[in-house]
Amino acid sequence: GIQVEQSPPDLILQEGANSTLRCNFSDSVNNLQWFHQNPWGQLINLFYIPSGTKQNGRLSATTVATERYSLLYISSSQTTDSGVYFCAVEDGQNFVFGPGTRLSVLP
Amino acid sequence: DTAVSQTPKYLVTQMGNDKSIKCEQNLGHDTMYWYKQDSKKFLKIMFSYNNKELIINETVPNRFSPKSPDKAHLNLHINSLELGDSAVYFCASSQWGDEKLFFGSGTQLSVL
Numbered sequence: 001g002i003q004v005e006q007s008p009p010d011l012i013l014q015e016g017a018n019s020t021l022r023c024n025f026s027d028s029v030n031n032l033q034w035f036h037q038n039p040w041g042q043l044i045n046l047f048y049i050p051s052g053t054k055q056n057g058r059l060s061a062t063t064v065a066t067e068r069y070s071l072l073y074i075s076s077s078q079t080t081d082s083g084v085y086f087c088a089v090e091d092g093q094n095f096v097f098g099p100g101t102r103l104s105v106l107p
Numbered sequence: 108d109t110a111v112s113q114t115p116k117y118l119v120t121q122m123g124n125d126k127s128i129k130c131e132q133n134l135g136h137d138t139m140y141w142y143k144q145d146s147k148k149f150l151k152i153m154f155s156y157n158n159k160e161l162i163i164n165e166t167v168p169n170r171f172s173p174k175s176p177d178k179a180h181l182n183l184h185i186n187s188l189e190l191g192d193s194a195v196y197f198c199a200s201s202q203w204g205d206e207k208l209f210f211g212s213g214t215q216l217s218v219l
Contacts, residue, residue, distance in 0.1 A: 033207060033208060035210075037148070041195065041212070041213050041215075042210075042212055042213075043197065043210040043213075045207045045208060045209060045210075048207050084148055086150065088150075088208065092162075093138075093155050093157060093162045093203075094140060094152040094155045094162065094164075095140075095152065095208055096152070097142075097149070097150040097151075099147075099148075099149060100148050100149075102148075
């Protein structure tokens with residue numbers, strides 16, 4: 001099955017800083033999504049982005065499908081951005097998740 | 108209205124017991140899933156259920172069984188609970204071939 005890696009595993013930022021999270025996958029995909037798991041455990045869908053670039057407020061994502069990676073950009077980070085960020089790719093009839101990047105934004 | 112809802116949110120039980128977790132989605136999706144999140148936050152697929160076709164992750168013990176009374180519900184039954192079953196279990200749904208995956212709020216299962 002498809003393998004998904006994420007980097008870095010942990011990231012600590014000062015409020016207001018920018019960051020880039022990376023997701024690498026081992027095979028071509030038709031569906032890639034980014035999720036945020038907040039400190040209360042809720043999994044929120046941020047982007048559906050199998051290719052190209054999308055922006056939503058301070059967050060944007062880019063997927064380069066031919067090179068099998070996706071990037072999530074967080075600008076002007078806030079403490080509410082803390083949590084774990086996952087990318088997930090479609091593999092047959094289910095979604096495979098990466099191990100996540102744990103982000104801590106300090107006030 | 109909650110799109111994907113699961114109950115209970117917390118479940119504490121003794122080893123050897125049988126328990127169920129319920130999941131309902133009101134999005135009209137045709138595919139539902141159960142994921143297990145371990146203590147290191149790894150999310151692993153347990154089951155996906157699409158148009159009455161069940162896809163089972165072969166690593167899931169047969170003590171776990173999904174039951175779908177209709178397209179909007181996918182419940183998870185667990186027999187003879189073991190300590191290693193302690194985890195957070197997430198239900199999710201999507202429209203197959205469409206875009207986003209939506210998650211319920213999770214059920215934290217603690218087996219004592």
